[in-house]
Amino acid sequence: MPKGTGQVVVYDGGGSWGEAKRIAYFEPFERETGIKVIAQPRTDTGAARASVLAGAPRYDVMILPGGKAPTFERDNLLVPIDYGYFDKADLDAFSPIKVGKFTVPAIVYSLFIAYDSSKFTSNAPNSWADVWDVQKFAGRRSLMAGTWASDGGTFEAALLADGVEPSKLYPLDWDRAFKSLARIKPNIVKWWNTGAEAPQLIIDKLITAGSAWNGRVSAANEQGAKIGYTWNQGMLQYDCWVVLKGAKNADNAFKFLAFSARAENQAKFVQHILYAPPNSRAFEFIPPQRAKLLPTSSDARKQQFVQDYEFWNAPGAGGRANNEIAVAQWERWLAGAR
Known part of the structure; x- marks a missing residue:
């Protein structure tokens, strides 16, 4: 990796995720290149x-x-990615999600059911129908706000709770x-907006069950929390690194992305938060006991489904993408107009 000057403004993400990026990517990149990483707090899309x-792009x-x-x-x-700084072996190893003209896969993760294991000791919620069943599994709930559309999996969870099979989810039946x-709305304490909120609501005993991201739950448990979870009906999702149009430090951005794509660096990242590495070579550097805890492990993978991003980005009514339709309908629903 060539040395550089100046800075690069990078999306942080906060919480245990931001900490993992700082340890695996931000600080080592600064040491190796001399380029200062400005970790900018998350904002919505x-x-x-x-x-x-x-x-004036924020990042x-x-x-x-x-x-x-x-x-x-x-x-x-977005700006097309300059792959000139990347190692070909790393690029070739991205699987099952490949790099794109504008995108470099960052993490693969699961949005799943999490619950208070001190509340449910012998019989815990194991499906979204169970989460919706506040008689059998008592307590308040939390799901991600529908303004995050595909990100939060809330619409899929609602349909799964109503008996729809994962293989028959798409196209989503909005009504x-x-x-x-x-x-479930009367039992919702909060529609959460950040990944750190979901496990914290369980830790603070504000809810007994809800949706959460696997990495956040695992990180909380490693700090002493006792949050139970199930991979059953979990939704596999992924995030991508991108360079925003108008970025003032685009060349430094490409260097940073190449650094974060290295197998060894992704393996280091996984030591601090259990989001699966998109570079499959990283598994060569991950201890087997740690690898078993990842959402793409063979046992976890067979209980889950991959969210259909093609559906979410396809045009729906009025030619708008389904992501946009979901947000508009959600806001109308909250206002009582739907």
């Missing part, structure tokens, strides 16, 4: 989009959920999803 359109390097990246591509908000959400 709408605010990031607005910053690009205003000609040089941002992380976008796989379900949102295509809309940024389509709207000409059925909102009817299902109406049933």
Whole structure:
């Protein structure tokens, strides 16, 4: 990796995820290249989009959920990645998600059911129907806000809770999803907005069950929390690194992405948070006991399904992408207009 000067502004993400990036990527990259990493706190994709359109992108390097990246591509908000700094062996090893013209896969993870294991000792919720069943599995709930559309898996969870099989989820039945959400709404303490919130609501005994990302739950448990979870009906998702159009430090951004794509660095990242590495070579450097805990391990993988990002980015009613339709419908629903 060639030395450099100046800085690169990178999406942080916060919590245990941000800490893992700092240890595995930010600080070693600074030491190796001399380029200063400015870790910029997370913001939602709408605010990031607005910053690009205003000609002042909030980040040089941002992380976008796989379900949102295509809309940024389509709207000409991204810069093509210069792969000249990347090692070919690393590029070839990205699997099952490959690098794209505008995207470098960052993490593979699971949105699954998490619960208070001190509350449910012998009989714990093992399906989204169980999460919806507040009689059998008592307590308050939390799901991700529907304004995050595909990211939060809330619409899929609602349909699974209503008895839809994972193989028959798509295209999503919006009416059925909102009817299902109406049933759980009185028991929702909070529609969470950040990955760190979900496990914290369980730790603070504000809820007994809800949705969460596997890496956040594992990180909390490693700090002494006792959060139970199941891979059953989990939703495999992925995030991508992107360089925003108008980025002032684009060349440094490409160097940073090449550094984060290295197998050894991704293996180091996995030591601090259990999000699976998209570079399959990283598994050569991950201890077997750690590898078993990843959402792409063979046991976990067979109980889950991959979210259909193609559906989420396809045009629906009025020609808008389903991601946009979901947000509009969610806001109407919360306001009581749906």
